[in-house]
Amino acid sequence: MSEPVIFELSAPGRRAPGHAPAQPPAPSLSAKWLRREAPRLPEVSELQVVRHFTRLSQLNFSIDTQFYPLGSCTMKYNPKVCNRLAMLPGFAERHPFSPAGNAQGYLECMFELQEMLKAVTGMQAISLTPMAGAQGEFAGVAMIRAYHEARGDHERLEIIVPDAAHGTNPATATMCGCSAIEIPTRPDGDVDLDALRQAVGPRTAGIMLTNPSTLGVFERQITEIAGIVHAAGGLLYYDGANLNAILGRALPADMGFDVIHINLHKTFSTPHGGGGPGSGVVGVNARLEPFLPVPVVGRDGDRFVWLTEVDRPQSIGRLSTFMGNAGILLRAYVYMRLLGAQGMRRVSEFATLNANYLMRRLAAAGFDVAFPERRASHEFIISLRRTARDTGINAMDFAKALLDHGVHAPTTYFPLLVPECLLIEPTETESRQELDAFAAALIEIRDQAHSDPDAIKAAPVTTPVRRLDDVRAARQLDLAWRPAAE
Amino acid sequence: MSEPVIFELSAPGRRAPGHAPAQPPAPSLSAKWLRREAPRLPEVSELQVVRHFTRLSQLNFSIDTQFYPLGSCTMKYNPKVCNRLAMLPGFAERHPFSPAGNAQGYLECMFELQEMLKAVTGMQAISLTPMAGAQGEFAGVAMIRAYHEARGDHERLEIIVPDAAHGTNPATATMCGCSAIEIPTRPDGDVDLDALRQAVGPRTAGIMLTNPSTLGVFERQITEIAGIVHAAGGLLYYDGANLNAILGRALPADMGFDVIHINLHKTFSTPHGGGGPGSGVVGVNARLEPFLPVPVVGRDGDRFVWLTEVDRPQSIGRLSTFMGNAGILLRAYVYMRLLGAQGMRRVSEFATLNANYLMRRLAAAGFDVAFPERRASHEFIISLRRTARDTGINAMDFAKALLDHGVHAPTTYFPLLVPECLLIEPTETESRQELDAFAAALIEIRDQAHSDPDAIKAAPVTTPVRRLDDVRAARQLDLAWRPAAE
C-alpha cells in the first residue's frame, strides 16, 4: 500500500486547530521584511497527520520490527525507558543557557557519564560534545593537529588509515586539512606492518584505527602498531564504532591509543532514528587533554560546572552551538546505569557469542567466511563471490532477497577490500531463534540463486516498493514536491 | 506475515532483566499456601517483547491508520494529547484511596467535567462512575427501578425498547431484573406510536431510546413519546451512544428524558483500545438525583470532596471498586476543554455534514439508502439487499472486500430490522477525500459483485489472514495456548 505525498492530502485552509495562537496582531515591521507568499506547507487535519505518518512508519524496517544485522552499525535494542527518561520535562524543557545553578540535575548525570566513559576506555578525560562518530573523528584529528602545532611540529599533516577503514576516517582527514594515506591489510585481516613502517615518517600526524576492525577481527599487533606510530612521532586515534565488541574486556588506552571517539548510538544504544541523532563523545589521554573540545563538565566541591575556553585555553573550541546532543547523552547515561559493570561485560560476551555462532553456522553451511581462521569479534564478513560467479546473484541480490524473508540486509560491499561481501553484526540483543532463521534464509536464497536466479533478481517483492531506479533518481532529480501544474 | 504466538518465542530461563528485584528472600509462609509449579508465562527478552507486540499492532486496522466508519461506534480521532496528559505522574500514580486533600487537582477536573456534562445534556446531576455504556444503562435502569420502588411501585418491571435498539438495551433490562418489551419502528424510521401506546401500562418502568436512533435518523416524535411514557407512569432513558450527532444543538433533557448515559469513548473521544476501556457516565434530572451511583464529586467552599452513600442514602450504590475509569474521565475532560462550546457544535456540524454528504453520494450512485427521505444524523444505513439478490454478494462480502480497499468495514447487520445493511458513520474528523475514496470503493465492489462475484467472495486477500473459519473456532475450542506436547 503506498502512501501519497502529504501535499497531495492538502486542502486549502484546512488546519489542525489548537496548535497555534488565535489570530495575533499584524507585525510591527515594515513591509520590506515581510514574506509575500505563504510557504507551501501541507494543509491537513491532525488525524491526517497521524494517519499519514503512522502509515509511513509502517513502511520501515527497524530494530523494533525486524532483525537488522547491519554490520558496523550495532543495531541493538534501544530500551524504551531511555527515551522516556530523557524526555522528562526537567530535561526536555531546560534551555541550554540556563545557568549551571538551574542545571545541576543534568550536569550531575553528565559528570557521571564522563566518569563512566573514562572507565570503559581507560582514557584520562572526556568531552561529550561531538554529535556523531564523524564529528568525534573530526575532534580527534583536530586535537592531534593542535598537539603537533603546539609543539611546533607544523609538517605533520598525514593521517594513516587502513584500507578497511570506514569512509568517515579519510573524509575526516580531509576535513581537518590532512591527507589520508592508505595502508593495506594482510590476508589474515591484520594490518600490514611493513607497509605501516614505510608509511610513517616526519609527516605522520597519526593513524586512525578501529579495533576490532571493520573486518570483524581484533587487530592482534596493536601494541606493535602503537610502537611504530609513536616512535615516528605520530599519535593513535581509535575509531570507537566497534567498542561493543570489547566492552569491559579491553581498554583502548591500554592498546596505546591517544584519543578515541565512541558512537554512543551504537555501543550505548541511543536511537538511530532513521539516520540520527547520535553522539561521538571523545576521550583522550593526558597528552591531549588540554585540547579537548569544550564545554566539558567539571566539579567544584559539590557543584557541577561548565568548563569552557576560559578554563581550557588550548581547546580546539566548540563543535556545536551548545553542548552537543544533550538528550542523546542522557539516553546513553540511562542505558549505562541500567547495564552497570556486569551488564557491560555481558554486552560484549553475547555480541561476540552471537557473531561467532552465526559465523560458524554459515561456514558449516558452505558460505565463505572472509577470515575463517579468526575469531569473529561482534561481527563478521561472508563473501558471496563464488555464488556470484556461478549464478550471477551478487551480494546486493542477497541483500534484497533477505528483505522478502522479513530481515534487514547486512551491510553490503563494505569493507571495500572483500569482494561481494556482507558484513553481518547480529548484536547481543538477538535471540538464537533469530540467528537460526537468518542462516536458514541465507541458505534458502543461495539455493534459489542456483535453482531460480530470476526470482532472486526480482526480489524484493514483499516490500512497499520493489527495486528502485537509482540512475533515474540521480539523473532526473526530483528532490522536492511540486504541484502537477508547476 | 504472521507472527508466532509469544509462547513459541519462549526459551527456558530467558528474561528481560531489570524489571524485577534481585532474588528476594524465600517467603515466610507455610508451604501449603505456595504454588508448586511456576505459571506458564513467556520467557523472552525485552526486544522480543517489543518486536512481537509491535508487529502484532501492525496487523490491526485502527483510526490512526485507516478510515473506520463503524456505525454506532463513533470512531473519530483521539487527540494524542489526551492520553499524554492523563498519564502525567500526578494522575497516573495517585492511589484511589489517597485522601481528598491529596487529590484536589484530580477532583477539580472531575467537578468541572460533571458541570460540562450537565451542560451538554441539560441534566441536573451527573455520576461519573459507570465504566462503559452498558454499565451506564445498568445504572440508569437500576435508578428507574429504585425510583419506582421508593414510591412503592413494585410492579414496574417492564422496559420498552424499540426493535432498532442496541443489544445492550435489552440485555441491561434483564441484568436489572426487568423484561424487555420490543416495539416496532415505522417505515420512516420513527417509532410506531400506536404500538407504544399499547405497550405502556402499569407495569411500565420506562423506555430506552437513542435519539438520533441507531437507524441514523432523529426521532421526530420524541416529545409525544415522552408524553405517552410519562403519562403511563414510566420514565425515559436516553442511550447517549449517538450524542455526537446533536452535540451543542439539542439537549436530551429538553426532549423529556429523565436519565441518560453518555459513551465518553464515542462522543468524547477516549480510546477504544481494541475493545475498551470506555466510560458510560450517567446524568439525571431532579427526580432521579437521589439515586445516582456514588461516589460523586462535590464542592465544599473551595475544596472538592467525594460524596458517598453517607451523603446519598438512596443511591443505587457503587458500580466499581473505586470511582470508575478515572483516567478515561481525564481524557474526556481534556478533550472537552480542547473543544469548548464552539468546538462541540463543530463536532455535530461536521459529523452530520459528512454523513449526509456520503449518504447522498451513495444514493446518487444507486445504493439503497434505508431512509432516503430523511436527513442522516451522524450516520446512515444502506441496504445491499438488491445486490445480494442479484449477485449473491451480501453485506458481509462488501465488508470483507472493503478491507482490501484499506478501509475498515462499517457495522454490518445492525440494526437488525434493515436487511443486508451497512451502518455507516464517517465521523467529523474525516476529510472529504476519505469519504470520496470510500464511496468509490463501494461502487467498485458493487461493480465487481456483478462482473466477478467470486473475487469478492474470496476477499479479503490483502489482510494478514483471509476469512476465518468461525464454525471451527466455536466447535474445536482453542482458547489458550498449550505446547504441542500437551
Add this chain to the structure above:
Amino acid sequence: MLRVIGVDDTEQLFDEIPAALRIDKFDAVPAGLGEADVTRLMRARAAQDEGTVSFIGAGAYEHHIPAVVWDIATRGEFYSAYTPYQAEASQGTLQVIYEYQSMMASLTGLDVSNASLYDGATAFAEACLMAVRGNRRSKSRQILVSRSVHPLYRAVARGIVAGQGIELVELPLGDGRTDVAALEALDGQDFAAVCLQQPTFIGTLDDVDTLTDRAHANGRFVIAICNPTSLAILRPPGDWGEQGADIACGEGQPLGIPVSGGGPYFGYMVCRSAIVRQMPGRIVGRTVDVDGKPGFTLTLQAREQHIRRSKATSNICTNQGLMVTAATIYLSVLGSEGLRRTALQCHANTRRLAGALGAIDGVSVVFDEFFHEAVVQFDRPVAPLIAALAEQNILAGYDLAADYPELGQALLVCATEMRSAADIDAYAAALQSVMHDSEAA
C-alpha cells in the same frame, strides 16, 4: 459538500429536530483552549496531587511498570482500534487477547479466560451471576461470601445482583480468615456458590483447600478472587482442594496498570471449560482461515448481548481491552520469574514494614501470615493519624474501622516492591512522631 446534499448551510442539516428542541446558541461550557493551554492547566492540576508515598493497597497496587508496556500499548494501532469484530482487520488485538487468555489460564490454573470485564468488583458480581446460571446442582439464588472478600467488591456485587433477586450471605471471619466452622455449620443448605478471596482483603491466607472441598461437597460452586501478582507464588485457584475452584476473578490492575486514581483497570475472569458458555464477556479462539492459515477470531458470541440481546450472559459490550494489552505485555516482560520476584519482594517489604510499625509503642501487628498487606492495630483512632501523615505526603494505609469494626482501631498497610527500605523507615519515623505529638496534644 453542501451542494451534493442539496442544502444551503449546515444548519439545515438539523431541520428534522423539532424547532422547540433546537438550541441555536451553546455557550454553557467554557471556550476551547489550545493544546498548550490545556497542557499547562493539566500539568498544574496533576502537580497538586503528586509526590505522595503510598502504603495503601486495599485493591490497587503500585508496581514497577516497565516503560515498554505503555509505549507499546498506546501505539495507535492498539489504542485507536475498536472491538475486533472484523477479525481479518484485527489480528493484532485478537492475538494479544488469545495470549492474554493463555497467560491468565495458566496463572489461575483454570481453563478459559475471557477478554476482561470492567474491574475487580464487577468481575466478582458477574461471577456471582454466572454461578447462579451455571450451577446445575443448585436452585438457590443465594451465595455465600466470605467477609474476607474486599468490602467494596461485596458492596458492588450486592447492588448488581440484587436486581435479579440474588442475595449475598456473609460468612464470618475467625482470627483474620474465613471461619471454616461457620461454613461447616451451613452444610446441607443450598447455596449457588461460596466466594473466597486469597489472599484475603486484609492480607491473610485462607484455608482454601478445606473451604473449597466443603463447598463442592455441598454442591456449591467456588468463586476465587485472587490478586494476580500473588498467583506467582500462591497456589492457583485451579489447584484448590480436590477439584479446584470453578471460577476465578479479580482485579487485573497489578499487572502493569498504573493505580491511576482507581481506573481504568480491568476485571479478569477464568473458569472451568465445562461452564464456558455461561461466561460473560468476549472470548477469542484460534482457528484457521480459508487457506488453512492459523488466525484468531471472537468466538462463542452467542453468549453476548449483540447476538442474544435480552438472553445474553451479561450486558457487557465495551470492556477494558487496552488494559489487557498492557497486562499481556507486562506479563511477557516479567515472565514467571519476574512476577515471582515482584511478589516475593512485596511480601518481604510488607514484612519489613509490619516489623517497623509494630516496634512502635501503641502499635501492634495482628496476624502473622500475610502476603503483602498487614493489619496494624493502634491504641487510638486511626483517622487522625492518617490525616496527619497525609499532610507529610505519606499515605499511611486503609482505615479498617468502618468495614471491620471487629478488628478494632486498625489500619491495613501495604509496601510493594516500589517502597524502598528508606521509604519504610521514613514512614515508621513519621508515624512515631505523629503519635508522639498526638499524645503530647
Add this chain to the structure above:
Amino acid sequence: MLRVIGVDDTEQLFDEIPAALRIDKFDAVPAGLGEADVTRLMRARAAQDEGTVSFIGAGAYEHHIPAVVWDIATRGEFYSAYTPYQAEASQGTLQVIYEYQSMMASLTGLDVSNASLYDGATAFAEACLMAVRGNRRSKSRQILVSRSVHPLYRAVARGIVAGQGIELVELPLGDGRTDVAALEALDGQDFAAVCLQQPTFIGTLDDVDTLTDRAHANGRFVIAICNPTSLAILRPPGDWGEQGADIACGEGQPLGIPVSGGGPYFGYMVCRSAIVRQMPGRIVGRTVDVDGKPGFTLTLQAREQHIRRSKATSNICTNQGLMVTAATIYLSVLGSEGLRRTALQCHANTRRLAGALGAIDGVSVVFDEFFHEAVVQFDRPVAPLIAALAEQNILAGYDLAADYPELGQALLVCATEMRSAADIDAYAAALQSVMHDSEAA
C-alpha cells in the same frame, strides 16, 4: 551455541585479544540498576532542573510542540531504524525526508534541501566549506561573516574551517545590523561568500536585499542563516535581492524540537540546484521502482564519505534524522497558517516584553524593529541581575556583555508564544524588585 563455535566458554571467544590487554574484572562503573531505580534517580535529577520560566532565546526557542509530534516520531519504526540505505525497506523514512526537503525548500524559497546536519552552527560551518568549493567565480579562502551572526556559530565555524585554511572575516555592525557601508568598502576584493543572519542574533532585521545584491555583484556567494519560524512571515532567502541567497542554513530546533539542554537539534541546509553537487549530507530523491511505481531513495551519494571517502563533500554520516521526522510532523500539523500565527505571537509577546522591561527605570530597549528577540540595556552590569532572577526560577535572557561589548550592559530577551502575559508581567515585576534591591544594597 558454544558447541557450534567449538569453544568451552565465552571467555575463549576473546582469545585473540593479547593477554596483556585483556581485563578479567571490570568494576570501574557502578553496578547495574533496575529500571525502577533508574527511573527514580532520573526523576529526581530532572526535578532539580524543572520549573524555570525562560526568556532566553539566543539560538534555542521554546515553542508549543503538539503531542502528536513526538508520539509519532518515537514510534519504534522511526526511532529504531538506521539510515535508509536499503531503500525498499525504508520507504517510511525516505518519504518523510522527501517531504521535509519539500517543506524546507518552500520555507526558504530555495531549491534543494539535504536531510539535515548536526545543528545550526555546524550547518553554518558546512555552508562556508560548501561556498569555498562551490563558488567558481572566487578563488578566495576567505569568507565575510556579519557580526550579527550568532557568536557561537561563528566560533564553531571558525574551528571547523580552520583546518582547511579558510578564514572568516568579520563584517561589523552599524546600529544593530550589518553595516552596509562596511561591505561596500570591500567592493572588488575576492571573498568566497558573505554570511548574513536574518533576523540577526540580536533580533534585528538586516537590509538583506542590498547586502545580497552587493555580494553577488562582487562574485560572492550569499549564505543566509535564518530561524525557520521567522520564515513564516519574513522574506525567504530565495527572495533576497535580485537573485536570492545561494545557500540557506540554520538551526531546525524551533520546528518541534524541545530545547532539551541544547540538543539533539538539527541543522538544515538548502541551496540552489546549480550547486547541489557541493552539498554535504544525504539527499532523498523520488524515482520509480521496476514496476514503475513511485518510490524514494538516497541519491547523489557520490558526494558522500561512504562512496568518495577522502574526496567527499563532508565527513558527515550519522545526522539528526529523527529530529527531521519530528520537524516534518510539526510543520504538517501547524501548516503555514499555524506557523505564521506562532511567529506573529512570538513577535507580539516579545514586543510586550520589551515594553514591560523598557518601562523600568534604568532599563531601555535599544532597537526598534525586531522579530522575537530584543536587546535591553541596563544602567548596571547584567550578570548579577541574571543570577538573582535565576534564583526565582526566571531565566532573564542572554548576557551580551562578552560577545557584544559595543552594546554596553545589555541583555538579549525573547518571549515565545509559550510565555503568557502573566509570565511577562511577573518577569518585569521581579526585575524591578531585584534592581531595587541591588540599589538598596
